[in-house]
Amino acid sequence: MATLVELIAAKRDGAELRDEDIARLIEAHGTGDLADYQMSALCMAIYFQGMSASETAALTMAMLHSGEVIDLSGVPRVKVDKHSTGGVGDKVSLCLAPLVAACGVAVPMISGRGLGHTGGTLDKLEAIAGFNVSQDMASFARIVSEVGVCMIGQTGKLAPADKRIYALRDVTATVEAIPLIVASILSKKLAEGIDGLVLDVKVGRGAFMKTVPQARELAEALVRVGEAAGKKVSALLTDMEAPLGRCIGNAIETREAIEVLHGEGASDLVACTLALGSEMLVLGGVAATAEEGTEQLRDAVTSGRGAEVFERMIEAQGGDPMVVGDPSRLPQAEQVVEVLSDQAGVVTAIDALEMGLTSVAMGAGRTRADQAVDHAVGIELCCERNEQVEAGQPLAMLHVHDPIDAEKPALRVRQAFTIDPEASTSQAAPPIVIGEVSTA
């Protein structure tokens, strides 16, 4: 039997590791027989040599089986989740999950916190007074069963190998390796006890994947490995050049998601929510086509059933359900400072990365995992791409506690807008859904 070092050397030399070798490596890392310095060298070798679909699937399964798999067999409905690779202004989960649940597909969702320029669903939920993202597995299963949706944070019991390996990758420049990204995402999602998964692979300046080919490669790997694990999986590539929707922050994003549940909201945010939701309904078997799914979701909005499910979920998780009817109950910053355009022209770009980083600098996000966030602050855009603005017209509003806090962010936010005096608004806004990957 090959030694663990020989397995690292084999991967370094481009060999395909066998399923049992990959399982041994992950298990040995769990017991300490494979030291962190060996795992990080292996991750770097994988960065350079890649992994086949079969190796990536084996890695995913080995990481999945390093911990518990939630048993949701007591939930009679089909269970489908959504995962986004992360972006700026991405509050889709908050409106999507209740709408999908309202259409008859259960959504057992385990989300993360914001880090770096990307926000996190848990931080947005916690803007709701009393909302508890830490539910034990029994409560999680009960709420999914009774309400149709429950949104919680990662527990140490699910895919602990991913937690260990991700911590290493983060400090060894081995995050950007598709097989490792795939195994990290899917090992956690498969641990949720789901039947299907829709992946939102973001593309552009504000996303982890900067180009469509990169994003497509990741999406294809995710779909292939997810299906190899016996799940129904599809992926959408969606635009993340500009922030999604109009708000970047926590409470203001929650408010914006609630607007979508009430039939309002920015067109790109609504389009993204409907596209991902209809995929979930198709995978869940309650809609025959995406068009049919979209109709069902629209009906859940107009009937108020989506908003009602969100209220019930908030209540079940200890939060204040009245925010759904009255978003002014969410935390609010004392001051709103306008950022004005200094010229007339057409907004041709809004830099998602810079907006994300600025919101972090304002306190809405964190640069280290142990930092707290300020739920009230954030950036609210007043216009979108391809819109004509005049000099002196507000481009954005900064939600701050003191006007002085707005000074530096205002400069950055203004810079993040590209305004072309010569351009015309005749072009259509760029589509939010760039592509789709599915083998179904």
Place this chain on the structure above:
Amino acid sequence: MATLVELIAAKRDGAELRDEDIARLIEAHGTGDLADYQMSALCMAIYFQGMSASETAALTMAMLHSGEVIDLSGVPRVKVDKHSTGGVGDKVSLCLAPLVAACGVAVPMISGRGLGHTGGTLDKLEAIAGFNVSQDMASFARIVSEVGVCMIGQTGKLAPADKRIYALRDVTATVEAIPLIVASILSKKLAEGIDGLVLDVKVGRGAFMKTVPQARELAEALVRVGEAAGKKVSALLTDMEAPLGRCIGNAIETREAIEVLHGEGASDLVACTLALGSEMLVLGGVAATAEEGTEQLRDAVTSGRGAEVFERMIEAQGGDPMVVGDPSRLPQAEQVVEVLSDQAGVVTAIDALEMGLTSVAMGAGRTRADQAVDHAVGIELCCERNEQVEAGQPLAMLHVHDPIDAEKPALRVRQAFTIDPEASTSQAAPPIVIGEVSTA
């Protein structure tokens, strides 16, 4: 200033690191600010992306300055050392160093122990009763000054960064990276306080470098970086397809080295010693040409001055100097078991790797650094390549404590000989020196 992780990512992406960045990385590893798992990921990135000559030199200097540099300024003579990349039957240091010292060039030599299939100079020296390879720096300098040569083991104070990094490389499949090999060798050798260095880069089955192009690449990198550090450096590529000389073990190799000092010894061993030694005399400035150096070395043999220097060094290091005049004082195994040829023909190959591994299995070497070695046991070859042998003629003699200990090794040793019944002995024996790398 870039973070340490950004520096790892830069190397991963093929960038050339600046001298000060490399110094920061090595220093941070020493303080623990760069964790072992980050250093191992960096080593794997270097494995894939390589390092420029300038980067390798910076790495070498950073590792050198992680510890002390021996001050031999009190030794009036020019100081030149030799380093071999390791092979089977390589006892050259034991006869070379006293001969070179006898010719007027001081040799402050820090050597290693055997590991895996390759032997180590320290183990061979310790076959001499009382010989102490651990000398403090003051004694080392004094013996070099008085005798002209002192041979000791690595201390924790010289290039400690190399010790830490090598330990990681050994278990993370990152040994085989030329910039890391170069920095490891040269950081230790430069710490000796030498003026010049001759490198013996072994090539072939029994060597670390299996092919001439690989060996040449390593040799060129060593010479380039050594010269960048201000030293006179040259390198020879020497054959390691077959064991060097006739003996593979500890005491029997020491005996063979003493034979060379007395003007005897196998022709390949003598040729290798003269080639390396004459280079050392040229670098040391006491010979104008290699031919002149060779003459001086031959004179040191015939005059007995080389043997006398070896005696004085042994005495100065606490050992029994009478072994030089009477090698039977060295440890001897109780039994010598002959391995007979089962056919007639010409010996076309003697597998150095297999011979090395067999000697380790007999107890002459070690597979883990913490193992003890048996000084008495070993393999003594009775013929060399290109020699005609008859069926029933001895190919080798196994030095063992009990005939039963010879059974398995005898099979392996016989297999390690390739005997071709059809070949003729008309071809010349392969030259021991394959090539030379020097910019002098």
